[in-house]
Amino acid sequence: MTYTTHADLGGRNCPGPIVPEPEGELFHAAWEARALALTLAMGATGSWNIDTSRSARETLPDYERLSYYRIWLAALEKLMTERSQLLPDELAAGRMLRAPQPLRRVLRAADVPAVLAKGSPTERPGSVPARFALGQPVRMRRGPFEHHTRLPGYVQGKAGTIERLHGMHVFADAHAHGLGEQPQWLYTVAFDAPELWGAQAEPGLRVSVDAWESYLTEAA
Amino acid sequence: MAHDHDHDNDHSELGEMDLRVRALETVLAQKGYIDPAALDVLIDTYQTKIGPRNGARVVARAWTDPVFRDWLLNDATAAIAALGYTGRQGEHMVAVANSDTQHHMVVCTLCSCYPWPVLGLPPTWYKSAPYRSRAVKDPRGVLAELGVHLPASTSIRVWDSTAEVRYLVIPQRPPGTEGWSEEALAGLVTRDAMIGTGLARSPQAAP
Numbered sequence: 001m002t003y004t005t006h007a008d009l010g011g012r013n014c015p016g017p018i019v020p021e022p023e024g025e026l027f028h029a030a031w032e033a034r035a036l037a038l039t040l041a042m043g044a045t046g047s048w049n050i051d052t053s054r055s056a057r058e059t060l061p062d063y064e065r066l067s068y069y070r071i072w073l074a075a076l077e078k079l080m081t082e083r084s085q086l087l088p089d090e091l092a093a094g095r096m097l098r099a100p101q102p103l104r105r106v107l108r109a110a111d112v113p114a115v116l117a118k119g120s121p122t123e124r125p126g127s128v129p130a131r132f133a134l135g136q137p138v139r140m141r142r143g144p145f146e147h148h149t150r151l152p153g154y155v156q157g158k159a160g161t162i163e164r165l166h167g168m169h170v171f172a173d174a175h176a177h178g179l180g181e182q183p184q185w186l187y188t189v190a191f192d193a194p195e196l197w198g199a200q201a202e203p204g205l206r207v208s209v210d211a212w213e214s215y216l217t218e219a220a
Numbered sequence: 221m222a223h224d225h226d227h228d229n230d231h232s233e234l235g236e237m238d239l240r241v242r243a244l245e246t247v248l249a250q251k252g253y254i255d256p257a258a259l260d261v262l263i264d265t266y267q268t269k270i271g272p273r274n275g276a277r278v279v280a281r282a283w284t285d286p287v288f289r290d291w292l293l294n295d296a297t298a299a300i301a302a303l304g305y306t307g308r309q310g311e312h313m314v315a316v317a318n319s320d321t322q323h324h325m326v327v328c329t330l331c332s333c334y335p336w337p338v339l340g341l342p343p344t345w346y347k348s349a350p351y352r353s354r355a356v357k358d359p360r361g362v363l364a365e366l367g368v369h370l371p372a373s374t375s376i377r378v379w380d381s382t383a384e385v386r387y388l389v390i391p392q393r394p395p396g397t398e399g400w401s402e403e404a405l406a407g408l409v410t411r412d413a414m415i416g417t418g419l420a421r422s423p424q425a426a427p
């Protein structure tokens with residue numbers, strides 16, 4: 001199987017303006033607000049996790065042509081139809097045609113504030129010592145990866161420095177594919193711009209990513 | 221934002237997306253997967269309760285209280301929680317402070333990760349391919365496009381939020397604001413200043 005993400009955009013110079021937007025201008029159509037809320041409400045049912053939904057979005061074949069809430073909506077429909085929670089003919093008919101699938105839970109209006117305030121922390125208590133230390137030079141692994149990953153292409157194979165340790169966190173690459181949490185140490189790794197972009201890089205620029213331990217190797 | 225129950229009033233011009241989302245919502249409600257009232261609460265929450273005014277209060281506190289500022293820089297999750305802002309998409313916070321010599325800027329090149337409890341929902345440009353692709357390579361060009369021109373002596377530090385850590389930029393406190401109240405200072409703190417794609421407003425530009 002080949003896993004293709006269309007969301008790994010760092011350094012790609014995608015054309016188009018960056019259009020300022022006033023604070024408070026959250027939605028550009030009524031359906032966008034409903035799509036957001038439907039996505040959050042279905043996410044709260046425990047039918048999948050956030051890494052699974054990111055994977056569903058980034059693998060949409062038409063990702064690059066869709067607006068962001070269209071991406072969310074298409075991924076939501078995909079996640080639900082994969083689980084037979086929703087049938088394509090139901091969407092076409094606009095009404096229920098098959099009995100519902102059992103859900104772990106349903107988000108009720110009264111519970112929304114508490115659910116949002118709690119969130120879904122990903123740090124896990126860990127007894128495993130960190131393999132890398134603050135200030136240590138490291139080199140990032142290289143793809144291709146045949147699965148969801150949070151290691152952006154523009155840092156793959158590049159040399160950086162450990163700048164922060166964040167404890168052990170749920171490993172997105174495994175979690176996205178139903179393989180459990182498999183927590184690992186999470187680091188901030190910073191790169192000097194010439195390492196990423198060559199001699200033309202902006203002077204003084206440093207860029208960091210947050211990287212799980214298995215993304216890192218000792219710098220040779 | 222209207223999810224009201226007068227949908228059938230005037231809807232000759234309902235768009236394809238409106239119809240599609242309404243069909244989806246209807247099916248999910250009939251199946252008992254969603255509580256439509258919960259959708260209303262979710263939308264209202266991000267329209268009226270959780271937005272960049274929360275982050276502005278955090279920044280204004282950091283500007284006026286050095287002990288809080290140190291706490292924020294050392295344990296942002298706890299310091300921000302002390303002001304009442306916690307939860308979804310802000311479970312693990314890091315705050316970084318701008319100075320004369322360094323300017324911080326935040327992006328998510330892989331999707332749209334953003335610190336919701338303090339900034340609310342991200343603006344459209346933050347989620348767009350042009351910003352996500354260029355912020356890590358040409359941040360000074362991105363800033364210029366947004367009307368921000370930094371001195372050449374200020375270096376730029378970009379944070380790509382690729383995991384579940386969320387970043388809040390503490391902009392520099394504008395000169396001429398000595399003695400201002402926290403509330404007045406918060407009025408100078410824009411959403412973009414806390415992403416690092418803007419600066420705090422000057423007192424002359426205060427709303």
